[in-house]
Amino acid sequence: MASGSNPGEPPAVLRDRCVTGIHGLDDILGGGIPRGNSVLVAGSVGTGKTTLVLEFLVRGAERGERSLYLSVTEASEKLLQNLATFEFFRPGLIEQGMLTFLDVPLIYEKLGLDREEMTPEEVGLLVRTIAGLAAELKVQRLVLDSLTSVCYRIREAERIRDFMLRLGQALFAQGCTTLLVSEVGESPGRLSLYGVEEAIVDGVILLGNTRRQGDIIRVLQIVKMRGTSHSRAQYVIELTPIGLLMAPHLKGGRMAEA
Ligand SMILES: Nc1ncnc2c1ncn2[C@@H]1O[C@H](COP(=O)(O)OP(=O)(O)OP(=O)(O)O)[C@@H](O)[C@H]1O
Ligand SMILES: [Mg+2]
Secondary structure, three states, X not given: OOEOOOOOOOOXXXXXXXXXXXXXXXXXXXXXXXXXXXXXXXXXXXXXXXXXXXXXXXXXXXXXXXXXXXXXXXXXXXXXXXXXXXXXXXXXXXXXXXXXXXXXXXXXXXXXXXXXXXXXXXXXXXXXXXXXXXXXXXXOEEEEEOHHXXXXXXXXXXXXXXXXXXXXXXXXXXXOEEEEEEEOOOOOOOOOOOOOHHHHOOEEEEEEEEEEOOEEEEEEEEEEEOOXXXXXXXXXXXXXXXXXXXXXXXXXXXXXXX
């Protein structure tokens, strides 16, 4: 059963949704991500985080929502080459300004953020710069891939909390829905590197690997999503050239709870 709604209670006022356009995901979220939410996309290496967030932006751009990808770990040029292998991508989206790729290391360089550890003032400057870019480009969808890499340069839990709260508030005020990629190790239950990130965000989508009859399969689970009821079941996903495909996880021949 979907969590978050009690029988007999009047229906809550529904928040406007950001329709992800990703197969199956909007159904398990009751129509999409509540608009303006900041959502952690957490998972260990190779679990499909970048693929999911790229598809989220492309599907949004196709729906007329301007989208911005802030890349920290991979050069945009390389990402674009990978993106071109997906059938749902049209280069026209970039030419029309619907989809923009920016490299965060270049932003650091422009701002003169060359220290290994950012000061509180520098963290403030980074928040204002990202929020300013989002406003200037009028984006409704933003991805930071990865939040973890930025946190490595903030280091202190208190400052990470401050960075995330201020960024989340600024982007919410602009009606921008944000996906923040969180790189985690294989240890079960872990959602972020510093352990504070998942408490601040409005939602957490967890990607992972699991074994079924000797095969390693990819799985996705919504751990939390403020502003909507949602399934907490685990879904099997496949990353294909036509995009992410999702199906309920069959456990011992039974359909997983959805
Ligand atoms: N064009 C594609 N078509 C089909 N599958 C793909 C394609 N591109 C990537 N994949 C699959 O997706 C997997 C995971 O890719 P992705 O880069 O999204 O993971 P990630 O979680 O972001 O990894 P990392 O933590 O290293 O950044 C790849 O190992 C590959 O199996
Ligand atoms: Mg990645």
